[in-house]
Amino acid sequence: MDKASRSPAMTDVARLAGVSHQTVSRVLNDHPNVKEQTRIRVRAAIAELGYRPNRAARALVTGRSQLIGVVARNSTLYGPASMLTEFEQAAADAGFAVSVGSVRELDRSSISAVVDRHLDQRVAGLVVIANVASAAEALAEIPGDVPVVFIDGDPASGRPLVTVDQVAGARAATRHLLDAGHETVWHVSGPTDWFDSAGRIQGWKQTLQEAGAEVPPLLSADWSAAEGYRTGQMLARMPEVTAIFTANDHLALGILRALHERGRRVPHDVSIVGFDDVPEAAYFIPPLTTVRQAFGDVARAALSLLLGQMRDDPGTADQIVVPPQLIVRESVARPA
Amino acid sequence: MDKASRSPAMTDVARLAGVSHQTVSRVLNDHPNVKEQTRIRVRAAIAELGYRPNRAARALVTGRSQLIGVVARNSTLYGPASMLTEFEQAAADAGFAVSVGSVRELDRSSISAVVDRHLDQRVAGLVVIANVASAAEALAEIPGDVPVVFIDGDPASGRPLVTVDQVAGARAATRHLLDAGHETVWHVSGPTDWFDSAGRIQGWKQTLQEAGAEVPPLLSADWSAAEGYRTGQMLARMPEVTAIFTANDHLALGILRALHERGRRVPHDVSIVGFDDVPEAAYFIPPLTTVRQAFGDVARAALSLLLGQMRDDPGTADQIVVPPQLIVRESVARPA
DNA sequence: AAAGCGGATGTTATCGATAACATTTCTCCG
DNA sequence: CGGAGAAATGTTATCGATAACATCCGCTTT
16 A cells, blocks of 8 residues: 555544544643543554654754754764763653764864754754864854753853863872872873863862972873873883873873883882773773763753753753762872 | 844745745756756855755655664773764765664663654664664564664674674684684683674684684673673683683773783783774783774765665665774783 | 747645644533 | 633644646757
8 A cells, every 4th residue: 555655644643533633733742731531532543553743844843853963073082982872861861862973173164064964954952072172163153042052161161061070080189199198190181172181180280289299290192092101101211200190091001001011010109090980990900090970960961951941941050060089999009 | 133033944045046946946956957057146145145954844845854863772882882983974974964872772672762763853764783682673673664774783684784794803813812822712702692792702613613622611791891800810710721812802901900910921821812902902911912893894884885775776785794804912922 | 930849947735743823612600 | 591711622824845747938840
């Protein structure tokens, strides 16, 4: 049959239930003024036909889809990847689909291309995981009428934003090393144009200064184990280095290896604290003390901010900061 | 003005260009029968108004969106996560948006929920990263008229499928260990219901049998460093174990630590080969010999299969197998 | 020069939902 | 018991695109 090939529409349901299509629409949208009995009849018809509302039609008339666009950097870095899946999960629970638009670099033209693609799809809202400063200018282009939430963006931007409190995380890590008795703490940071890096650097520096400790020169790297290793080779040759705080766990891994090759034992000779708590961190040699970020909380917070904006709800806050948590394992000890 | 708040539609462009909306549509779709001069006028009007076609309207009338749905397990595992971002990238290059539907478990009900959500959005096609057998039955529910491609699915299913040649990868790894002089090779596999695991187990076993080596009992684990560690604690106590092939790099990491704690040196006492080549693998202690999967190739192949189906192009193959590559580092040596 | 043809363009119907308004049916109360 | 007002339901317009068909025009063809 030709009929069978086309999926049923609202009018088909209406006919079967003996009502008008509008009543079907009311049932679907939980409109209050529908008699219970009718509601049941309609539901039955929906089930019988396997009816499934056409979102395109709905989007056309309402001007809003049930789709949230995410702009993220193309990366398998643990942080961004976790954030993405957590957000998708939260959005799905709230009945939204998520369209990912990843981008090789967070520069102006790439971002506006992705944002354009999202706007083409008439997304109901946008989430931008904008962890670098260069993103800022491109984001000015996002039209004001589409709800946007930033994750990891510029805390000073004044835009709706959810972040992990990087400063607090870095303070906890640095504090932990100082408390163990180290005179000072070296820091291997991520790329300095990332907000995450900036916050961690700031927290580290502040804590040292408050403790009256000398602030060693900053070593910056990308996020990779490879650069951690290179930096580690240098640090391993410096006997005065007894405590290192790295901006993520992979950097720490590279440093662990460099120290190991040079015969410097962790934590006996050198203590080290990472950041992220990747699932493997507990199985490094030795198990890594690190700072865990609650990506799930961030994702859920971002979603609720976004939904608040969609509802035009003035009661919702516009900046949420999620506290991180120090996870103590075995990579820190009192200096020799 | 109220006018300014609503984005321009096709008729607005038509009015400005002095043509009918249908001509605008023709220009947009590169229809041949449009005079060059008209085409230029329309293009100018489009640019002037900043017109952007409404995909919802198009989807409504054509019944197809420019959206590809991906069904994947919610996970930050390196493999699946890489696959996802690679696929998104490829799809974006081809002008498609990607809607992710992740799922906590690949069981029947979760999968059909996600597939339903995708179908609601009228996706133009589906990509299912179905790495476990339990997924199979749920996938039978996908209606036949929507193009589907599987990544990592059941090689025997007869459905359009792209996979990495797990068997070949495992053979290369096992072979490499045997060639180094080991009498046999132990294998720590992933969950046995994953196709990936199954292929790797098969390749390992075959290679041993062909070489006339004894096949040690299979040790199976999940994919985590944690289980690798637990399994490693056992293996470390068995002096006859000199060569281990693990189903992924994280398992290898856990085993490395267990061996280290027990004083068994790698590769001097025990050789080990992983799978995946996560970016950190080169910085394990020691650097890990492993098998690299070309996720980018897989993603692009999957996309082209999908596009082929959409075009109803009979010329496209329906199963593509991407070869993996052995990456030799320092975790393998000749036995003592 | 009339017929015929194809290229360029316009007109109208259509997809499947919601919005806005119209109408019918209850229910309650004086 | 009649009428007001609310509840329940129906009717029609609409969103913005493409599909199908209609028309117009300029040329070739004979």
